[in-house]
Amino acid sequence: MRIVVDLTRCQGYAQCVFLAPQVFHLHGEEALLYDPAVPDDQLERVRQAAAACPVQAILLGEEVSAGGQ
Secondary structure: OEEEEOOOOOOOOOHHHHHOOOOEEEEOOOEEEEOOEOOHHHHHHHHHHHHHOOOOOEEEHHHHHHHOO
16 A cells, blocks of 8 residues: 655644554654555554544545545
């Protein structure tokens, strides 16, 4: 699965970092870094992170293709 984070929406709440620390990382206090290619063993954690994002900045799988057009 691939993901995209809309960094203009992201407010740095870091819920994703707590729920999927192998995929999402904070650089400093607010800069979010992430791997767009999610390993299979992290899929459920990333889904939980996307659902927990207060500003819905994380797009998953098919949403990535739709959002890019």
